[in-house]
Structure formats: structure tokens, C-alpha cells
Amino acid sequence: MNEINDIVADIKRKILKPIYFLMGEESYYIDQISDFIEKNVLDESEKGFNQQVMYGRDVTIEDIIAAAKRYPMMAERQVIIVKEAQDLSRTIENLASYAENPQPSTVLVLNYKYKTLDKRKKLYKIIAKNGLIFDSKKLYENQVSDWIRRVLNGKKYQIEPKAALMLIEFLGTDLSKISNELNKLVLILPEGTIINDKHIEENIGISKDFNNFELRKAVGEKNILKSNRIINYFAENPKNNPLVMTISLLNGFFTQLLFFHGLQDKSKKSVASALGINPYFVDEYFLASRNYPIQKVTSILSFLRDADMKSKGVGANQSQEDILKELLFKILH
CATH class of the missing domain: 1.20.272.10 (Zinc Finger, Delta Prime; domain 3)
Known part of the structure; x- marks a missing residue:
């Protein structure tokens, strides 16, 4: 959590890396960082010409490199986000040539979900040196209750332990799914609510008595x-x-x-x-x-x-x- 806060704080201060390689089993944090970059690095007036979203299944590593090497138009930098980059896992090492000398005016973000780079290989070492690698690990089940509590505290809500456990039992440890349900509760319930098992039953559909x-x-x-x-x-x-x-x-x-x-x-x-x-x-x-x-x-x-x-x-x-x-x-x- 502290690592994510540090990444976001640097982005807010415009301390940017030329490559953000976001990888790992927990997609929630990958999406959070990628979305923050997408929304905050460029002004709205700059995004039309200088922000591009690609999908791994539709492009090659060569396409990504060609786009990354371009210069921005009427802006200090351009942002290129490659979503579902794990679809390029067979050829991902080919990115090493670009990572050795990345374009300083480009912010290249790769969302490499459910997989990780091999730390022994060249690409990992180069990006670790010239960019940023974030490994988004799954939380253990006994850590998810605390995560739920922290998220809700940030939104000025609280949750009873039983209610948190009901969510985990029903949704597993997938933070994206849990976050979606928490957002529903926050929209429905007034600020300051202590969320209990009855709220979960009424608004999410999990029986409070039969689970x-x-x-x-x-x-x-x-x-x-x-x-x-x-x-x-x-x-x-x-x-x-x-x-x-x-x-x-x-x-x-x-x-x-x-x-x-x-x-x-x-x-x-x-x-x-x-x-x-x-x-x-x-x-x-x-x-x-x-x-x-x-x-x-x-x-x-x-x-x-x-x-x-x-x-x-x-x-x-x-x-x-x-x-x-x-x-x-x-x-x-």
C-alpha cells in the first residue's frame, strides 16, 4: 500500500518514469495506477493527440515501440497505455531494446496482469534500472478484512467484522469485485454508516443467516x-x-x-x-x-x-x- 501511495505521490509531483511495468496476480492495483496515470498526467487539451490506449491482443511489441518513439504534439510528453499486455508474453522480451534507451518524452504504461516478468532476464533488469516495476501481489484472505476497513475508512464509513467476512466469503479475495460492491454500498448508505450484515444482505444479496x-x-x-x-x-x-x-x-x-x-x-x-x-x-x-x-x-x-x-x-x-x-x-x- 505504501509503495502505491509513493507512486501516486510522484506522479502528482510530475516525477515520472519513462516506463511503468505493472504486473502481478492482483489486477486491482494495476488498474488503479494505470487509471491514475491515464487521468492525471496530461491535461484534457493534450490528451487528444498525445494519449493512446492499446490492447495487447491487437498490437505487436514493434507497434508499441514505434508509438513510444514518436514525439508529442504541442505538449511536453505523450502517454501510451498498453492494457492486457500479458497477451504479448511470448514476445515481451523484445521490448528490452526500447527499455535500454526509452524516449524521455514518453510515458509508457504496460498492464501485465496475472503474470510476472522473469527477474533473471534482461527486460526485468533494464526496466528496474530505467523505469518502474510494480509487482501487484494477491492479499491473503486474513489481510482482506483490513483492506476493506481501510478503504471504507477513507470514504468515512466503517464495517463490522462479520459483514466484512461475508463479503470475502461471497466474493473471494478479488479486490476489484469487492471494491465494486463497496462502491455500491457507499452510493446507497449515508456517510458515517457502520456497515453491518443486514446492509450486506439487503444491498448485495448475501443471506445474513444462511452462509x-x-x-x-x-x-x-x-x-x-x-x-x-x-x-x-x-x-x-x-x-x-x-x-x-x-x-x-x-x-x-x-x-x-x-x-x-x-x-x-x-x-x-x-x-x-x-x-x-x-x-x-x-x-x-x-x-x-x-x-x-x-x-x-x-x-x-x-x-x-x-x-x-x-x-x-x-x-x-x-x-x-x-x-x-x-x-x-x-x-x-
């Missing part, structure tokens, strides 16, 4: 009635509640619970840090540890592995609903 977060909580409490109600809802709405996601979440929970059993320091702060969770959820692990001794947790992890294999059609011919019901019965009894 994997609530299933995990019910299982941890050994609440058989609530667990069965949730999995029956899942069976009626399989598209919104895929079995693979449920198994993954339960596996993560019981893996953390196994780790919890082995902790020497079980203070709330220490547990939250060791498990990489929000302190808000620590009490669930204390309760679950009483309901599931370490030997039972080990067995449950085995049940989860078997269910995962069955869900992929290995070793059994069962419906997704039957696999989930069988799994829950084994966990809860």
Missing part, C-alpha cells in the same frame, strides 16, 4: 439444528453456495482449531495474532476447542479430505447435497 460464515459458527458451537437448517438452504441454492467453498472454509477453520489446541499462550491477543484472525472471532475458537478435542479435530480434517475427493467425483457417486449432509453428520456426532 458459510454462519455454518462455521454453528458447527463450532455444535448447534446441530442450525447447521442442518443452513445446509438445507445450501441444497436449495447450490449456485450461490458451492460445495467446494464450504469444504474449503470448514477445512480452514478446523486447521486453525488444530493449531489453536497447540498454542501455549491462549490470551485473546496472542490467539488472534497466531491464527491471523480478527480478535472479534477468537471466542469462537475457545468454544469450538471445548466441543472438539484435538483427536476429533484430526478425524474431522480426514473427513474433509474425503468429502473434497468425493465432490470431485473420486471414490463415490453422490450428489453434492448428500456429500455435505454426510460430512456434517460425521463432524457433529
